[in-house]
Amino acid sequence: MSDSVPKQSLADSPARVYKVDGPFWGALKRDLLLSYRRKSDLVNPLIFFLMVATLFPLGVSPDPTFLADVAPGVVWVAALLATLLSMDSLFRSDFEDGTLEQILLSPQPLYMVVLAKVLAHWMLTGLPLTILAPVLGVMLFLPADGMWGLVLSLLLGTPTLSLVGAIGAALTVGLRKGGVLISLLVLPLYIPLLIFGSAAVQGAVTGLPLGGYLAILGAMLSLGLVMAPLAIGAALRISVSG
Amino acid sequence: MAEKKWLPRWFYQLASPRWCYEFTGKLLPLFVIAAVLLLGIGTVWALAFAPADYQQGNSFRIIYIHVPSSILAQSCYMLMAVAGAIGLIWKMKVADMVAKCCAPIGASIAVLSLATGAIWGKPTWGSWWVWDARLTSMLILFFLYLGIIALNSAIESERTAAQSTAVLALVGLVNIPIIKYSVDWWNTLHQPATFKLTERPAMPAEMWVPLLVMVIGFYCFFAVAMMLRLRNEIIQRERRSSWVRDMITG
Numbered sequence: 001m002s003d004s005v006p007k008q009s010l011a012d013s014p015a016r017v018y019k020v021d022g023p024f025w026g027a028l029k030r031d032l033l034l035s036y037r038r039k040s041d042l043v044n045p046l047i048f049f050l051m052v053a054t055l056f057p058l059g060v061s062p063d064p065t066f067l068a069d070v071a072p073g074v075v076w077v078a079a080l081l082a083t084l085l086s087m088d089s090l091f092r093s094d095f096e097d098g099t100l101e102q103i104l105l106s107p108q109p110l111y112m113v114v115l116a117k118v119l120a121h122w123m124l125t126g127l128p129l130t131i132l133a134p135v136l137g138v139m140l141f142l143p144a145d146g147m148w149g150l151v152l153s154l155l156l157g158t159p160t161l162s163l164v165g166a167i168g169a170a171l172t173v174g175l176r177k178g179g180v181l182i183s184l185l186v187l188p189l190y191i192p193l194l195i196f197g198s199a200a201v202q203g204a205v206t207g208l209p210l211g212g213y214l215a216i217l218g219a220m221l222s223l224g225l226v227m228a229p230l231a232i233g234a235a236l237r238i239s240v241s242g
Numbered sequence: 243m244a245e246k247k248w249l250p251r252w253f254y255q256l257a258s259p260r261w262c263y264e265f266t267g268k269l270l271p272l273f274v275i276a277a278v279l280l281l282g283i284g285t286v287w288a289l290a291f292a293p294a295d296y297q298q299g300n301s302f303r304i305i306y307i308h309v310p311s312s313i314l315a316q317s318c319y320m321l322m323a324v325a326g327a328i329g330l331i332w333k334m335k336v337a338d339m340v341a342k343c344c345a346p347i348g349a350s351i352a353v354l355s356l357a358t359g360a361i362w363g364k365p366t367w368g369s370w371w372v373w374d375a376r377l378t379s380m381l382i383l384f385f386l387y388l389g390i391i392a393l394n395s396a397i398e399s400e401r402t403a404a405q406s407t408a409v410l411a412l413v414g415l416v417n418i419p420i421i422k423y424s425v426d427w428w429n430t431l432h433q434p435a436t437f438k439l440t441e442r443p444a445m446p447a448e449m450w451v452p453l454l455v456m457v458i459g460f461y462c463f464f465a466v467a468m469m470l471r472l473r474n475e476i477i478q479r480e481r482r483s484s485w486v487r488d489m490i491t492g
Contacts, residue, residue, distance in 0.1 A: 167413055171406045175396055184392045185410060188385035191378070192420070223416075234330075235409050242402025 023108035024116045031120035034093075041089070045125045046132055049082040053136045064141040071140035072150065072201030073194075078136070079129045079154060080161060080190055086125045087165040087182055090117065091173040091236065100173070101240055110233040118159075118166045118229070126158030142205070149204025156217040157197040163221075163228035164189050170235035174242055193220060259476045260485050262336045266469040273465045280459030287452040295449075301365045306453055308358040309436050310460035312380065315355050316418055318348035318464065319383060322390070323415045326408030336472075338404035339479070341411065342394060343471040347464065349387035356380060367431060375424035376432035383421060386414040400479065 035042055056074050057067055094100040103113055133154050134147050142150065168186035172178030200213035255261040288306035295302035322344035329337035359377065360370040371377065390407050397403035425434045436453065437443060443450040480486045 164413075167409070171393060171410060172396070174402070177396075181392055181396055184385075185389040188382045188389060188417075189413065191382055195378075231409055231413050235406065238402055238405040238409065242397065242399050242405070 022112070023106075024112040027103075027113045027116035028120050031117055032123065035120070035124050042124055042128075045082040045086040046128055048085060049078050049129055049132060050136070052078040052081060053139065057140070068141040068143060068205075071137060071142040072146065072198040072205065074140060075133055075136050075142070075150060076154075076157075076194055076198045076201070079126075079133065079158060080194060082129055083125055083158065083161040083165055084183055084186060084190075086121070087162075087169045087186070088172075088179050090121055090166055090169040092169075092178075095173045095240070100236065104237060104240055110236070111229045114166070114229045114232045114236070115225075118162050118232070121166070122159050122162040126154075126162055130154040130158055142201075145207065146201050146205035149201045149210055152210065152214055153197045153200035153217060156214060156221055157193050160193055160217070160221045160224045161190065163224040163232075164193075167228060167231045167235060170232045170239060172239075173236070174239040193217070196220070257334050257336055259336055259339075259480050260483075263473055263476045266473055270466065270469050270473075273462050273469065277459055277462035277466050280455055280462055284452050284455035284459050288456060292449050292452050293446070298366055301362065304358050304362045305436070306456045308355060308362055309453060310457040311351050311355040311358060313437075313457060314460045314464055315348055315352040315380070315383060316421060317461075318344050318351060319386070319411070319414070319418060322348060323408075323411040326404070326411045329404055330408045330412075335479070336476075338400070338408075339472055339475045340468070341408060342404060343468055343475055345387055345390045345394065345407070347467050347471065349384060349391060351464070352380065352384040352387055356384060372431050374431045375428040376421065379417060379421040379424050382417055386411075386417060390414075 053074055056070065060070075061067070091100060094103070104110065130151060133150050137147055137150050165182070165186050167189075168182040169178070171185060172181050175181065196213055196216050200210055200217065203213055204210055252265065256265060284306065289303055292303070292306075294300050322341050325337045325341040325344065328334055329341055356377075359380075363372065364370050390410055393410055394403050394407045397406055422435075425432055436445075436450070437457070443453075477486055
């Protein structure tokens with residue numbers, strides 16, 4: 001924001017947040033456009049997702065009944081790791097070219113910008129992973145009853161994975177070797193999601209009602225949506241000033 | 243500033259590293275004596291005089307290490323998060339140092355809790371480890387400690403490291419109620435909490451009084467370990483200030 005912006009327009013900036021040219025949509029459009037220009041990066045987490053799931057039949061056992069038993073956990077672990085690997089780049093390029101500093105200095109609400117960035121990340125990793133998951137389910141002989149559970153649990157779970165992972169990314173963005181460190185910081189926080197996510201798929205396979213599991217995943221997502229952008233914002237300020 | 247001070251003067255003075263160093267120097271001998279006495283009395287009482295459990299026999303006696311270490315591992319995390327928040331909000335150097343010193347102590351106590359739990363699990367449940375909510379959430383606590391130690395050592399600047407770990411510790415705080423209530427929310431193999439503020443313990447007094455002695459003894463031991471680390475940290479960080487030089491050169 002330049003100095004010529006009158007004070008009044010800053011005062012009513014919360015209303016601008018929801019306009020198409022506000023900070024939320026601006027950041028979202030920018031991140032989506034940047035990823036669109038580098039399409040190869042988009043596919044990498046998906047390829048990784050497929051490859052990790054391939055390792056289990058080859059490494060453990062190709063027996064269909066065994067694979068059907070472990071499929072919920074395997075797909076969830078693969079989705080979790082794919083999200084984790086894509087996390088490091090979330091703020092990295094913005095940090096390196098100075099954009100992040102400008103975002104922090106701007107009078108726009110950081111909460112909204114951060115939320116938009118995480119949403120863009122989810123749209124480019126979590127959402128495609130969710131759409132791809134039934135293919136993996138078929139490869140791992142997941143019973144057809146479990147498919148809806150798989151898609152719904154990932155749909156509610158992957159945004160939380162992105163939100164929590166972004167905290168780790170924001171804490172390590174100033175470090176040269178953040179990759180492994182992010183996993184150490186974020187994986188303990190991913191465990192509850194994994195437990196309830198794969199339990200939801202197991203429940204769907206055995207014909208149990210899904211409502212309870214999905215409600216817990218939804219509760220985690222709500223908590224994440226409200227609290228995580230605050231933590232991400234604080235972590236970014238610390239990382240950039242440090 | 244005519245603001246009313248709610249806390250005694252010495253509490254505010256703790257914000258100064260020098261005062262904190264001198265204050266903990268005075269407190270340290272008291273806590274050493276208390277820890278040695280309580281842990282000594284508690285151990286002898288627990289191992290030799292407390293009655294054996296009617297089902298588990300003598301193997302239950304590991305409770306006198308397991309319960310205090312589990313309680314302490316969680317308290318230590320809370321202290322770390324609170325100290326981290328104080329450091330983050332009021333930018334107090336001493337709070338940063340306290341938070342930093344908590345992590346290694348907490349991690350080792352969490353290991354002690356997990357290890358004694360495994361040793362206790364073998365004769366009573368028939369296996370060293372079960373994937374039960376209480377055990378898993380305690381393991382997550384241990385992982386959180388490790389993550390915080392890793393983050394702290396990865397960042398060069400002391401100030402940034404303290405702030406970053408404080409944010410992480412606050413985020414990880416969501417795990418504490420999960421550990422606490424895991425035995426109530428899920429049907430677990432692990433038995434419910436031994437001590438509650440609202441109820442009398444479910445065991446006879448001859449059993450829980452030595453346990454209480456051990457818990458208080460563990461807290462005193464933690465205070466000793468904490469103060470030793472803190473004093474070390476203060477001297478290391480303030481090594482360029484004149485009072486540390488004067489103290490060392492005499």
